[in-house]
Amino acid sequence: MTIVVKFFGSLREEIGKSEVKLTAEQPLTVAQVWAQACDEAPLHHHIWTAVNMTYVDQNTLVQDGDEVAFFPPVTGGSDEN
């Protein structure tokens, strides 16, 4: 099965790539997609994940042809001193 993996925003700059195509023999979760795309780098639980632009949790199973996106939640703000 073939999966397109995308990294948005500052995560793209951290990872150093914006898009990766993966092929897999067996079903993968979102977390396993990350591991394969990022050379087993740890996936922090606060990174948001979307499959076909729907927000999902990291244990969601990915289907053939899915697009998986990883992006950092923006929680901060600019009210601080």
Next chain:
Amino acid sequence: MTIVVKFFGSLREEIGKSEVKLTAEQPLTVAQVWAQACDEAPLHHHIWTAVNMTYVDQNTLVQDGDEVAFFPPVTGGSDEN
């Protein structure tokens, strides 16, 4: 051939629909797509047209599976008194 036709913004509200699916026996230009989707209403030359989200002129030929979008250019501004 099958074509998806979309109307954006105030044009959507003027036409009264946001999306139409067309089937056609023969090749159509963008202008002919408008005529068929809008019951022969005239297509003003100032309306912008995009095929698969690329800006094109109204004489462009449309292919099977194309998405044709119509939208009003925003030329005005709010600097006036």
Next chain:
Amino acid sequence: MDNNQLLRYSRQILLPQVGIEGQERLLKAKVLIIGMGGLGSPAAMYLAAAGIGHLFISDFDKVDLSNLQRQIIHRTTDIGRYKVDSARDTLLALNPLITVTPLYQQWNNTNLSAQVAEVDVVLDCSDNLPTRLAINQACVQTQTPLVSGSAIRMEGQISVFRNQLPESPCYRCLYPNPSIPEETCTQTGILAPIVGIIGSLQALEAMKLIMEVGEVLMGKLLWLDAMKMEWYRVKLTKNPHCPVCQDQSS
């Protein structure tokens, strides 16, 4: 409305989506904006200009020199003043016909819920996750719609939570585990216009909620990647295990 108001608001009364009825709704509305920083500045200024009848603005902080790079409601001469005082002056100078109530206090669950219950819409323009989660909880408890915006680095996001509707996700649904690293502009930085974009979008969605026109970003998150100038539109679903909104609807 008198002639003065009709002329002041004429450019939006002209819109079929607004009209006299829409403007009357804006004039009667009460909106709470939490945070008078980068996001709160444009959000409050556009809501004041548009004629929201009563703005409650909340911040316990004072204006600092490093705020002025992006917090356009404050002036250099406001450094050291309470942000809500400085903001109130700007808002009333823009539109003296509205009422502005400055709120200086720090919030706890009780006084925040009481304040939220007084208004029609809440704008979260705060700067940290614990405050965001507390605002969400108060909005879910009181079934008050919440327009949530945030911005940092070269990124921004906005979503709307219509907490009076059982099908709406809440802000907490997005954080099954809310212990995430804190990020503030003090450490991370922010490019000035990004707060302008997100704060203005918050004002727009609040006005649509009040006038009940168009489709708001309920169950949708818009995420801005300013380096690529791309918007991603992510669909959100209600988390069936959410400790905040599931408690509420059961």
Next chain:
Amino acid sequence: MDNNQLLRYSRQILLPQVGIEGQERLLKAKVLIIGMGGLGSPAAMYLAAAGIGHLFISDFDKVDLSNLQRQIIHRTTDIGRYKVDSARDTLLALNPLITVTPLYQQWNNTNLSAQVAEVDVVLDCSDNLPTRLAINQACVQTQTPLVSGSAIRMEGQISVFRNQLPESPCYRCLYPNPSIPEETCTQTGILAPIVGIIGSLQALEAMKLIMEVGEVLMGKLLWLDAMKMEWYRVKLTKNPHCPVCQDQSS
């Protein structure tokens, strides 16, 4: 930069995309903003806050009560003053470290090209197509980058034209036949925050051009449908028959 500047701009100097070098570029930059109305208000305020060294602001009109619903750079007490005077006061109150030059004149092809040749980036915040076409022509002639924004009704659009690059379309490429119906907010109306969104986006793209970071909207048009809160991203191509940019490159 002195310590005062380092602190004022610290929240963007922190960004790896900006740093000291990016801030120095902003401080040295000259930007022309044509129109101190709805779009020009946030665009000028964010560029001033961010520390653009020299802002040229152009408008021949005076502040009217009906402007205040969305033109947040002006105050109620500014009614009757030249917009560029009112705007200059607000910009210098926000950031007294920059230079602001008000331009009161109406433009013809000659004096507009001369002014455009003086600056690094032009922001088109004007309100009618003839002005927009004249600005485009001056920018193509002088190979000056143009950030074009517009907003009306519940709609807005923005695009960037890097006129120094032969592959860039120009604004006129979009109007093979420029005789289109005039639309102004006087007749058509505009919801206040939409100009905030588009004007802030113009400031963002101008800063990216000056600092040479990220990807700007060259060959792309972002079109906002505020009723649905959707952004459409349309690809633009150079018109091989364009009377403005084809003349120039041949």
